[in-house]
Amino acid sequence: MVGLQLDRLTARYGSEEILREVTTPRFPGGQVVGLLGPNAAGKSTLFRRIFGLLKGGGAVCVDGAESSRPIVYMPQDTGANAALTVYESVLLARMQGRRLKVSDEDLDRVDATLAELGISEIAKRELGNLSGGQRQMVGAAQALVQQPEILLLDEPTAALDLNRQIGFLALLKRIARDRGMLILVALHDLGHALRFTDQAMLLQSGRLVDCGPTASVITSDTLWRVYGVKARIEPCSRGVPQLIVEMPD
Amino acid sequence: MSSVPGNMAEGRGFYRALVFRRQAILVGIVAALFLSTCADLALGPARYSLGEVFAALFTPDAVDVQARVILWEIRMPVALMALTVGASLAVAGAQMQTILSNPLASPFTLGISAGASFGAALALAFGVVLVPAAVDYVIPINAFVMAMLTSFLIHTLSMRRGVTIETIVLLGIAMVFVFNSLMALIQFFADQQAVSAVVFWTMGSLTKATWTKLWISTGVLALVLPLLARHGWALTAMRLGDAKAESMGVNPKALRLEVLVLVSVLAAIAVCFVGTIGFIGLVGPHVARILVGEDQRFFLPGAALCGALLLSVGSVLSKMILPGTIIPIGIVTSLVGIPFFLYLILNKKSSTW
Ligand SMILES: Nc1ncnc2c1ncn2[C@@H]1O[C@H](COP(=O)(O)OP(=O)(O)OP(=O)(O)O)[C@@H](O)[C@H]1O
Ligand SMILES: [Mg+2]
Numbered sequence: 001m002v003g004l005q006l007d008r009l010t011a012r013y014g015s016e017e018i019l020r021e022v023t024t025p026r027f028p029g030g031q032v033v034g035l036l037g038p039n040a041a042g043k044s045t046l047f048r049r050i051f052g053l054l055k056g057g058g059a060v061c062v063d064g065a066e067s068s069r070p071i072v073y074m075p076q077d078t079g080a081n082a083a084l085t086v087y088e089s090v091l092l093a094r095m096q097g098r099r100l101k102v103s104d105e106d107l108d109r110v111d112a113t114l115a116e117l118g119i120s121e122i123a124k125r126e127l128g129n130l131s132g133g134q135r136q137m138v139g140a141a142q143a144l145v146q147q148p149e150i151l152l153l154d155e156p157t158a159a160l161d162l163n164r165q166i167g168f169l170a171l172l173k174r175i176a177r178d179r180g181m182l183i184l185v186a187l188h189d190l191g192h193a194l195r196f197t198d199q200a201m202l203l204q205s206g207r208l209v210d211c212g213p214t215a216s217v218i219t220s221d222t223l224w225r226v227y228g229v230k231a232r233i234e235p236c237s238r239g240v241p242q243l244i245v246e247m248p249d
Numbered sequence: 250m251s252s253v254p255g256n257m258a259e260g261r262g263f264y265r266a267l268v269f270r271r272q273a274i275l276v277g278i279v280a281a282l283f284l285s286t287c288a289d290l291a292l293g294p295a296r297y298s299l300g301e302v303f304a305a306l307f308t309p310d311a312v313d314v315q316a317r318v319i320l321w322e323i324r325m326p327v328a329l330m331a332l333t334v335g336a337s338l339a340v341a342g343a344q345m346q347t348i349l350s351n352p353l354a355s356p357f358t359l360g361i362s363a364g365a366s367f368g369a370a371l372a373l374a375f376g377v378v379l380v381p382a383a384v385d386y387v388i389p390i391n392a393f394v395m396a397m398l399t400s401f402l403i404h405t406l407s408m409r410r411g412v413t414i415e416t417i418v419l420l421g422i423a424m425v426f427v428f429n430s431l432m433a434l435i436q437f438f439a440d441q442q443a444v445s446a447v448v449f450w451t452m453g454s455l456t457k458a459t460w461t462k463l464w465i466s467t468g469v470l471a472l473v474l475p476l477l478a479r480h481g482w483a484l485t486a487m488r489l490g491d492a493k494a495e496s497m498g499v500n501p502k503a504l505r506l507e508v509l510v511l512v513s514v515l516a517a518i519a520v521c522f523v524g525t526i527g528f529i530g531l532v533g534p535h536v537a538r539i540l541v542g543e544d545q546r547f548f549l550p551g552a553a554l555c556g557a558l559l560l561s562v563g564s565v566l567s568k569m570i571l572p573g574t575i576i577p578i579g580i581v582t583s584l585v586g587i588p589f590f591l592y593l594i595l596n597k598k599s600s601t602w
Contacts (some may be wrong), residue, residue, distance in 0.1 A: 019472055032455045035551070051496070052433055053495055053496075067496065068471050072496075073496045074496060075492045075495075075496045076492075078489065078492050078493050079489040079490075079602055080350075080488065080489045080490035080493060081602055082489060082543050082601060083490035083538045083539070083542045083543040083601045084485070084488070084542060084543050084544065086261065087264050087267075087345055088264075088267075088544050089489065090543070091264070092482060092485050092489075092544070093486075093497050095482045096425060096483065096486060096498050096499065097498055098482070098484070100478070100481050100482070100546055101297075107260075107261045107264065108258065110261075110264075111260045111261050114260055115260075120259065123259075123260040123263060123264075124263050126601075127489075132301070139493075142493075142497070146497075161547055225317075240408075
């Protein structure tokens with residue numbers, strides 16, 4: 001199974017150092033790893049660095065990959081319009097670097113991906129006419145259709161309604177398990193992170209503050225230190241850890 | 250494949266139908282192109298019926314010498330030039346709009362046409378020859394050189410750090426203004442006869458076409474099209490924005506530069522032989538986008554065909570509006586095309602930009 005390890009990863013924009021020696025243990029396939037941290041912590045930057053869009057020091061170590069391009073990255077929503085239907089825009093993501101001719105297998109993949117995400121019914125819509133949440137689902141489809149082994153999702157639930165957020169994160173968990181995929185997902189909702197991610201990485205100002213099983217990363221202490229928020233983590237009546245935020249005075 | 254459940258196969262059924270419709274539209278445009286080219290051949294000082302045109306086309310030995318000479322030697326290069334130039338300008342415009350994510354980008358708005366006009370005007374007004382060449386080619390080569398210099402300047406500036414794609418379009422528009430002023434200056438100093446030559450050149454005219462010029466521009470088009478088609482999927486992805494394209498493995502900067510070079514040559518060749526025909530490069534792509542969408546497998550041929558058809562129809566109309574006079578094609582395409590264009594963009598259903 002595929003694995004990913006980050007070794008003293010750095011990145012800079014101009015002279016400003018954005019990532020400072022981010023080192024993680026090896027994350028194995030089959031897991032969902034939450035990437036947490038306040039705005040401007042460097043989450044998107046870390047993804048771009050892992051994916052190879054940014055150069056910098058350190059190493060991204062991928063082992064056990066079967067394909068030559070195992071990592072797929074879904075950027076934060078871009079909201080571009082084009083005279084393309086949803087179906088075409090998803091097919092497009094799969095066809096990059098391939099011949100102009102579309103095969104039955106390609107169409108199979110697109111159909112299966114749309115069905116999996118529950119967006120088959122908007123396949124015929126043009127991109128310009130979609131709602132924000134629909135766009136985000138299409139973005140996820142564009143990533144999944146490429147059959148990644150390691151998937152980097154940048155805030156994929158930011159524009160989704162509650163039902164879709166939960167459905168989507170549960171789907172990620174299932175996909176990771178079933179396909180042995182490693183999914184790194186940037187999230188702002190720590191409650192979701194507690195429930196749906198196996199491990200978490202907590203970033204602050206480009207430094208990795210903590211990394212490990214999610215429940216051990218999200219604690220009253222780190223919430224106060226990193227987010228400046230007073231909160232408790234308590235099990236609910238069913239034993240699931242819940243985040244309880246105390247209102248600032 | 251039959252293994253796919255019914256509800257999933259629906260998406261594919263829709264896609265297949267979409268592809269079929271687009272192919273049908275492309276075939277339809279080809280048919281329209283054929284008719285319009287025949288009409289273009291039939292019209293002129295000596296009029297022929299469509300039957301005579303067909304006869305001259307398919308059994309040239311059966312028609313009399315005069316008709317054969319007029320149709321094949323005089324009108325054919327002009328009619329075919331309309332197709333090649335129209336296709337070249339529209340393809341150039343389509344790709345400029347694609348890589349710059351800007352609906353206003355075209356050979357005209359990026360200053361390539363204006364540069365060409367300036368180059369031509371230098372030769373027409375003052376006999377300035379930028380590259381020594383046969384008399385017949387001094388003006389086109391001057392125009393070509395200035396057009397390429399313009400796009401080279403834009404390339405160079407666009408490679409500076411921090412230059413965004415919006416800046417590139419603004420640079421192009423700045424170039425248009427610079428050249429317009431220079432043109433005014435030339436007209437101010439040149440004598441009356443030269444001024445009318447310059448004005449006529451900038452109006453755009455297909456009548457300067459010869460077989461040699463036709464082969465050159467067709468050859469360039471035939472070279473550039475496959476080079477663009479090679480990047481079909483990547484170019485389509487560019488329309489989703491740089492961040493999305495990058496995430497799909499496209500290198501937007503490299504692709505943008507390569508395509509800008511290719512389409513600059515394409516546009517410069519087209520413009521240098523026929524003068525300024527601003528409208529086609531802007532509108533051809535928009536018509537194609539509305540008809541066949543922006544998947545480059547259809548958009549690229551669609552833009553080429555729409556451009557060719559628009560210019561060919563323009564050529565027909567330029568002979569019909571005032572019998573006995575061929576109105577410069579640049580004027581006709583703009584006057585007749587703009588109402589059509591407005592109709593299209595005001596009636597389209599989805600927001601593309
Ligand atoms: N293209 C860029 N040029 C210069 N600085 C940048 C660029 N992109 C991001 N930065 C800076 O890098 C830092 C990290 O940004 P990044 O986008 O990685 O944050 P993030 O954790 O993803 O935040 P958010 O939760 O808001 O998405 C910020 O200070 C930001 O200003
Ligand atoms: Mg971010």
